[in-house]
Amino acid sequence: MTGGITDRPSGIQPSAAPRLLLVEDSDTQALQIRRVLERHGFAVDRAASAEAALERLNEQLPELVVSDYHLPGMNGGELARELRLNVRTRSIPVLMLTEASEPGLEREGLESGADAYVPKSADQELIVLRIRALLRQSGGQSGSQSGGYAGSQAGQVAGQGEPADGSAARPASAAAPTFGHGVGMFRRGRILLVGERSGPGADEGSLAALLARDGHLVETAAGPEQARALLQPPRGQGAPDDGRPADTASEGLDCVVVDLLAEGFDGIAFCAWMDATRQTALTSDTMRAHGTSFRILGLGDGSSENGATSAGAAESLTARAYAAGVDDVVSDVAGLEAVGLRIRAVVRRKLLQDETARIEADMRERQAAFERARGEAADNAAKAALAEALAQANAELADANARLREAQGKLVQAAKMASLGELVAGIAHEINNPLAFILAHQGTVERLLDQLGTAPSGGPPAIDWAEAAPKLARARQRVGSMSLGLKRIQNLVLNLRKFSRLDESEQQSVDVPDAIETVLALLTHKLGSGITVERVYDAPRELMCQPALLNQVIMNIVGNAADALNAEADRVAGQDPANGTQNPSSAGGRIEIRTSAADGLYAIAIEDNGPGVPEALRERIFEPFFTTKPVGSGTGLGLAIAYSVVQAHSGAITIDTAPAGGARFTVVVPQHPVAAAIAVLS
Structure with a gap:
């Protein structure tokens, strides 16, 4: 027996046709009903018994079931009852077919769960119209709700053979609907x-x-x-x-x-x-x-x-x-x-x-x-809240870091101003001394000139050269002293001009010995006349660096060494009354500045014979605001600034004990900073 779609309207494609399951044991009646339904655009799958229909439902769900009431084994009423007892198939419409002469079967079929009853002897158009009405009532959702025939092959290709049991060939790729744990919806006992x-x-x-x-x-x-x-x-x-x-x-x-x-x-x-x-x-x-x-x-x-x-x-x-x-x-x-x-x-x-x-x-x-999904959602929400809190904490940390940098900049500037104030005070002292004896000698010279230029009344001045010679000699001596003082002031001004150029931040070629001498000249008020500064320049004179390397680093280290020597002299003077008010520099303080170069590195070592820095404090000596000086005598930023400047030169600054027992600071920077920077980047 063969069946196919011979007169289906051209506008209906198999994939769009509503799929029906026909349960009919008679091959002749099944073929007649099937041809009528296919001619009206339906895709029909046939089962010869109720048991075979239940097995077919385990494979795919149709949109409507058309069943004969009289079937071998289970009858149509029992089949409808089975469909209504299953949660997956209870919404599939069921149309019951039987002979019109049998009384009571319509009531029994409807009571078993069928949606409509149509006699087989009724007009074929009535059967089609009843099917379309049931599909409209169900909204065409029976199959789609349970993964039925959507997207599967619908109907038989024209001329294709039908299985021996009279059922339509089922698509091989269609997945059988299951109900939990891979168990089919219907099974035989x-x-x-x-x-x-x-x-x-x-x-x-x-x-x-x-x-x-x-x-x-x-x-x-x-x-x-x-x-x-x-x-x-x-x-x-x-x-x-x-x-x-x-x-x-x-x-x-x-x-x-x-x-x-x-x-x-x-x-x-x-x-x-x-x-x-x-x-x-x-x-x-x-x-x-x-x-x-x-x-x-x-x-x-x-x-x-x-x-x-x-x-x-x-x-x-x-x-x-x-x-x-x-x-x-x-x-x-x-x-x-x-x-x-x-x-x-x-x-x-x-x-x-x-x-x-x-x-x-x-x-x-x-x-x-x-x-599990709710737990994952809660975890995701917690992660999102944590990420938001982390982002807020990062923002607050960034803001605090910005404020800290701003405060650090202000403190560094304050330290620079304090150092500048101390430097200005020392320079003022150095200028005040020559100015004082210049003014004093000026008065002496003026009096001598007045005495030599006093004339008798009514005539030209009479000069007694024998008497005037000593006065002129004294005047020349005073003028020479005045010239010496003026030269000292001139040299001080020149050093200030050099120091101002050393405060530039661009890399340039710097004459190291000349820069060190300028710094030492500006620290004369701290060094005094008794602290000896020894210079040993073994390295080349020129160094490519920022002038601040010599301005701030050398000045801070030498200034700290002078402060340590003076403080030690004051301590010794306080313990030994025989020293009286002796100048602290007379205690024999010594500072040595040595330069050397080797393996592409330029080293500047500064050591003294003072008390030195204890081993326990050396790890903190470069920390900001840490100082060994008395309260009010330092900001604790001098060596921290020196450390930052040396780090900016890709160098290092270390502290150890000098041979004389004092402290020794060693500054090491690349002799060729451009080549060093390229090496770091590579």
């Missing part, structure tokens, strides 16, 4: 029949055939040994492939029917063993996640073991069966159909419980995923 008794009402073969017609998967075992092999397969094997994972085969079974009065084995004892087996299985993680254990149903006929029929014997058998763990005992005296109904009810209840367990497991997983 697995039933194991154990035992075989003679008798027309208890024929196991007949019972197996009846249950198979109902759509169940039925297996039979003649006795306990064969049943145990099915319940406990060899290690490493699982249950038969029914769409659900299992640690043991018993986890794949839904119901075990045991003939309690079978010949050849004790049915009660076997039921007790099965109950112990499933109690053990209940503790497994797989069982807790995927459903409940199998049910045990016992078959009896009310006869005792010796064949005597009595109500007491039946009650004794039933009591023993329930005590052994049997879930239900049914007598086959009522007939095969009644036994089948009892088994069908047990299996249906078990399947519903399995579905409930799967739903609960899925909900737990979703809740756990939600909790």
Whole structure:
């Protein structure tokens, strides 16, 4: 039998056609209905039975189900009821087809969950219109809600063959919809029949055939040994492939029917063993996640073991069966159909419980995923808040650092002004001394000239050269002293001009000895006449550097050495009264300045014979605001500024003990700073 799309309107593409599932056991009627539906633009997939339809629903969900009521095994009403009991398929519309002459079937079909009822004898256009109305009511969301046929191949290609069972070929790439843990939405019940008794009402073969017609998967075992092999397969094997994972085969079974009065084995004892087996299985993680254990149903006929029929014997058998763990005992005296109904009810209840367990497991997983997502969101929010707080802290730190730099700059400038004030005071002292004796000698010379130039009254001055000669000699002597003082002032001004040029910050060639002499001239007020300054210039005179290297560094180090020598002289003078008010410089202070060059480095070493710097203080000697001088005698920034200047030259400044016992500062800078900078960058 073949089927295809022969007269579908050209505007409808297979991928856009609404997909229907047709459940019809008659090949002829299925072909007729299918052609009508495909001619109106529907894509049709066909199943020959309700059981096959449920399996098809495990693969893909249609947008509507068209089902005949009379089907082999499960009828259309039972199929509709199964669809309504599943959360994934309860919204799929169901159109029921049956013969119009059958009374009461429409009511039964609608009560089972069908959405509409149409007789097969009705006009074909009425069936199509009813389908379109149901699709409009559902909004076309049945399949899309559960990952149905959206994007899959719809319909059969014209001329393509149909499977032997009359169903349309399904796309190979279509993913089967699952419900939690990879379990299909619908599955057939697995039933194991154990035992075989003679008798027309208890024929196991007949019972197996009846249950198979109902759509169940039925297996039979003649006795306990064969049943145990099915319940406990060899290690490493699982249950038969029914769409659900299992640690043991018993986890794949839904119901075990045991003939309690079978010949050849004790049915009660076997039921007790099965109950112990499933109690053990209940503790497994797989069982807790995927459903409940199998049910045990016992078959009896009310006869005792010796064949005597009595109500007491039946009650004794039933009591023993329930005590052994049997879930239900049914007598086959009522007939095969009644036994089948009892088994069908047990299996249906078990399947519903399995579905409930799967739903609960899925909900737990979703809740756990939600909790994880909420935890991750909270973590992300905390990280964002932490990042924001960190950014704010960084901004505050940057602002504090900027304020600190500004304050440090102001303090450095204040230190420079303090040093400048001290320098100006010393220079003023140096200028004041020659000015004082210049003014004094000026008065003497003026008086001598006045005496020589005084004339007698009424005539020219009479000069007694014998008397004037000593006066002229004294005048010349005073004028010479005045000239010496003026030269000292002139030299001081020249040194100030040189010092001002040394305060420039650009790299330039500097005459090191000349710059050192200028600095020493400006520190004359500190050095006095008794502190000896020795110079040893072994290095080349010219050095490419910033003049501040010699201006600030040399002046701070030499000035500190002079202060240390003077303070030591004051201490010694205070301890020895014989020294009186002797000039501190008379204590024999000595400062040595030595330059040297080797391996591309230019070194300037300054040492003294003062008290030196203790070992414990040398690590802090270059810290800002640290000073060993008395309070009010220093800012503690002189050596810190010197350290920064040397660092700016890619050099180093160190302190150790001089051979004479005092302090020795060594400044080492690159002799060729451009080459040194290139080396650092590379």
